[in-house]
Each structure stands twice: as C-alpha cells, then as structure tokens.
Amino acid sequence: MVSLEPYGNLIREMIAQNLSHADISTNLLQIGVQKGCSEMSVRRFCAHHNISRRGHVSDTQLEVTISRAINQTGSTYGRKMMTGYLSAMGVVAGERRVGKILRATHRPYHEMRKRGARNLNPVPYSAEYMGHKVHIDQNEKLVMFGVTHVLAIDGYSSKVVAHATMPVKNNLTIYEDVYRSAVLEYGMWDQVRVDHGREFYLSLYMQEMLSNHRHNLQRQPYLQTQSTKNHTVERMWVEINNRVNYPLKEALMQLQDQEVLNMDDNITRYCTSNLTAELCKIGITRAVLAWNAHRIPGKGTPNHLAAGGCPKKLDDDDLLPHASQAADMYQQDVGSSLTRVSCFGTDPFSNEEDKISAEQRFAEGYPDISVLLDYVVNYNFAPFQDALLYLINITQQYA
Incomplete structure (x- = not known):
C-alpha cells in the first residue's frame, strides 16, 4: 500500500480548509495518487497523526x-x-x-x-466552471402577503451568490441587490439564465452592455427560458419554501381563516408585508448559509467549489453603476421607463417622526424578531401572529 506520508502537509492544509476525508481522497486522486488514498486511508492517516478539523466538538x-x-x-x-x-x-x-x-x-x-418526498431532477445538467452560468429566479409563494424573493445561484458550484426579499418584484431592486451584488463580489458570468419575466430587464440590459468583459465571448450573454427549465434555481426554491415560506404562510392563512387579518386594509397590508419580509430575510439567510456549506456527494461544498469566483472580474466597479443610474441608461437607450419603487400598500405615516415612534414602540415589545421565526419553523405560530396584530395596532395609533 502506498504511504500518504509524502502528502502529509497537503492533507493538513486541506483539513485546515475544512475539507472532508472524502473530498481529500478525491483531490489526491486528481493530483495522481493512484493507490492508498481512499477515504478510509485518509481517515486512518489523520487519526494516526492526530490531525483534526477546526471546531471539532465532543x-x-x-x-x-x-x-x-x-x-x-x-x-x-x-x-x-x-x-x-x-x-x-x-x-x-x-x-x-x-x-x-x-x-x-x-x-x-x-x-x-x-x-417527506424527495424532489429529484431527471434532466441532465452541466456547467463547466464557476462563472459559466448564473441562474436568477423569483419566488412568489407569499406574494399575497407582500413578499417576493429573488436569488441567484451559480450553475457549476450550486452556490447561492446573492438573494433579496422585497414587497413586490422590482427591476431596480433585483439589479442592485442580486445581479450587481453578485457580479461585484464574484465577477462576470458568461451567461445569465432567467425566465421571461419583465422584472429582469435591467439586469439583462447591463449583462449585455458588459458582455465583452466576460471570460467566454462565444456564449450568448443571457438566455431566457420557461421557468420550469431553470432547473438549478428551481431546486433551491424547494429548500426555501419548506424552511421559510410555507411555515410563515400557514401562520398567516390561519389569521385570514379566523377573519382577523383583512388584507384589503392598507395598514394591514403594509404591516404584514414589512414584518413577514423581515422574518423571511432571516430565514433565507440561515438556509443559504447552510446550503452553501453543505456537502454535495461526489463534488464537495458549494463554498469550496466556488472559491476564487468567476474567471473574469470587472477591472472597474464604475462599469456597473447603481440602480438609479442604470435605469436612466436603460430609459435613454431602450426608450421605456422602469418602475423605480414598488410597494405593497402605501406608507400610512404622515411624517417620519410618527414612523420612528411606531417602530420604537414595536421594538420595545419585540427587541429580537428572529425569535418569532424560531417559533414559526417549530410550528408555534401564536408569537408571530400576536406580534403582527400588535404591529398593526401600533401603526393604526400613529398613522
């Protein structure tokens, strides 16, 4: 059996990077170690040399x-x-x-x-490297309560590279918080994939404007397909729905069934959208952190696979202007305007002072709203429901 001693330092480096024994075995095979580098062999080597990953707990x-x-x-x-x-x-x-x-x-x-049923995708899919394709899609499972999600996921690594939650899907918000955020952090993707929704027009416009800054110029800068064919991102929505959207939706539907929540009332719409969106942001952030660090059998973790980002980075951040300026460019070139701000219900406060006072009153009663989400995902809906009704009551007093 081939000894792993010559590769001791390399194994230590990979352990320090939190790679699993299976990932280390795969990497050793890729650099030409043909024998004696199975997962079990790596595990034994580490045990013999007292090599353990950081953060190991009893x-x-x-x-x-x-x-x-x-x-x-x-x-x-x-x-x-x-x-x-x-x-x-x-x-x-x-x-x-x-x-x-x-x-x-x-x-x-x-x-x-x-x-629970597993959601399996039988359609073959391939992406050659980090930066080959990025999939962007929206989720409207909570649209009737004033919450819409948009996320971007890299096709090769399956890493969620950006996400945003907003009251109503909006071109400027999606461009600023999803497309622009992802490109500035990771680089230019060769191809952006979306469905035929008009909410992606500004992002696609800028992707085409910057198409010469990509790694592979032979590919189309973007591709619009049916939503059902945007497989990679659709898989992620299963995770988000089960872990965030559905528990919150069930809690809100209960209030509607009890005729306690009147979504035709402007203040109710405004408060429901704001509080639910804030809890969704917490829940999605948790799910994305877990997803990006979880192991994909035979590949590794999304974080590891996406290390280094896209092959091509923007040399000048000014090439990617903020949303308002990009919208001005779009209007000048295309000849049509984009909705600058999308709201779910109108702001009921007559001045900023009243709004701040209402927010402070609510914060006194609920200083940490993440606890409300903790209850909801464990099927205890009452604390969240009580908090929402309390917020509506306070807003009515100050509006």
Whole structure:
C-alpha cells in the first residue's frame, strides 16, 4: 500500500480548509495518487497523526449545539443541511455524527423528514466552471402577503451568490441587490439564465452592455427560458419554501381563516408585508448559509467549489453603476421607463417622526424578531401572529 506520508502537509492544509476525508481522497486522486488514498486511508492517516478539523466538538457538545440549531431551523433540516448549517456557524462535525444525533434528539422531526418526498431532477445538467452560468429566479409563494424573493445561484458550484426579499418584484431592486451584488463580489458570468419575466430587464440590459468583459465571448450573454427549465434555481426554491415560506404562510392563512387579518386594509397590508419580509430575510439567510456549506456527494461544498469566483472580474466597479443610474441608461437607450419603487400598500405615516415612534414602540415589545421565526419553523405560530396584530395596532395609533 502506498504511504500518504509524502502528502502529509497537503492533507493538513486541506483539513485546515475544512475539507472532508472524502473530498481529500478525491483531490489526491486528481493530483495522481493512484493507490492508498481512499477515504478510509485518509481517515486512518489523520487519526494516526492526530490531525483534526477546526471546531471539532465532543458528542455531548454536538448534541447541545444541534438542539439549539433545531430551535432556529425547525423540522426540515436533515443531516446534510444541518451539517452545512453547523459548519457555517463554525462547528465542524461529520454527517454521520450529525445524522445520528438528529435521529436520537428529536425523533418526531426525523420521522417527518422520512415521510417527506424527495424532489429529484431527471434532466441532465452541466456547467463547466464557476462563472459559466448564473441562474436568477423569483419566488412568489407569499406574494399575497407582500413578499417576493429573488436569488441567484451559480450553475457549476450550486452556490447561492446573492438573494433579496422585497414587497413586490422590482427591476431596480433585483439589479442592485442580486445581479450587481453578485457580479461585484464574484465577477462576470458568461451567461445569465432567467425566465421571461419583465422584472429582469435591467439586469439583462447591463449583462449585455458588459458582455465583452466576460471570460467566454462565444456564449450568448443571457438566455431566457420557461421557468420550469431553470432547473438549478428551481431546486433551491424547494429548500426555501419548506424552511421559510410555507411555515410563515400557514401562520398567516390561519389569521385570514379566523377573519382577523383583512388584507384589503392598507395598514394591514403594509404591516404584514414589512414584518413577514423581515422574518423571511432571516430565514433565507440561515438556509443559504447552510446550503452553501453543505456537502454535495461526489463534488464537495458549494463554498469550496466556488472559491476564487468567476474567471473574469470587472477591472472597474464604475462599469456597473447603481440602480438609479442604470435605469436612466436603460430609459435613454431602450426608450421605456422602469418602475423605480414598488410597494405593497402605501406608507400610512404622515411624517417620519410618527414612523420612528411606531417602530420604537414595536421594538420595545419585540427587541429580537428572529425569535418569532424560531417559533414559526417549530410550528408555534401564536408569537408571530400576536406580534403582527400588535404591529398593526401600533401603526393604526400613529398613522
């Protein structure tokens, strides 16, 4: 059997980068090590040389950490997503250990995950490298409550590179918070893929304007397809819906069924949109952190696969102006204007002072709204429902 001793320093570096034993085995094969580098061999080498990943915790510590994490994530995080979530929080543990504790610490949630259907995509998909394709799509599962999500995901690494939550889908917000944010951080993608929605016009306009700054100029700068063919990003919405949208939607639907929530009332629309959107931002951020750090079998983690970003970076950030200036350019070149601000209900406050006073009153009663989401994802809807009704009541007093 070939000894791994000559590769000791390399293995230590990969362990320091939080790569799994399976990932290290794959990397060793890729650099030409033909024998003696199986996952088990790497595991034995590390154990023999007392090499461990940073943040390694005992079983007892891990049980406590997972129990706390379940309070934030609810029932839908299985071993892969929970491992990714813990990794994003700086706690490193193997999937087997996490899975074993998940099965033991909260059996009802484990049984719920076992009964859930898996969403498998049988259509072949390929992306050659980070920066080949970026998929951007919107989610309107909560549109009736004034919440719309948009996210961008790299086709090669499956990393979510940007996301935004807004009251109503808006060209300027999507461009500024999703497309522009992703390009400035990671570089220019060869191709942007979206559906035929008009909310992407400004992003596609700027992608075409900057098409000469891409890595592969032979590809079309963007491609519009049917929403059902935007497979990579559609897969991510399953995660977001189960972990964020559906629990919040069920809580809001309960209030509607009880005829407590009147969405025809402007103040109710305004308050429901604002509070629900803030909780969604917290939930999606948690889900994205977990997703980007979870292991994809046979590939690695999205964070690792996306390391280094796109091959081509913008030399000058001024090439990508802010949304307002980009919208002016679009209007001048295309001849049509874009909606600058999209609202769900109108702002009921007559002045900024009243608005600040109402926000301070609400903050006194609910200083940490993330706790409301913790309750919702664990099927306790009452705290969130009470907070929403309290916010509506305060707003009515100051409006």
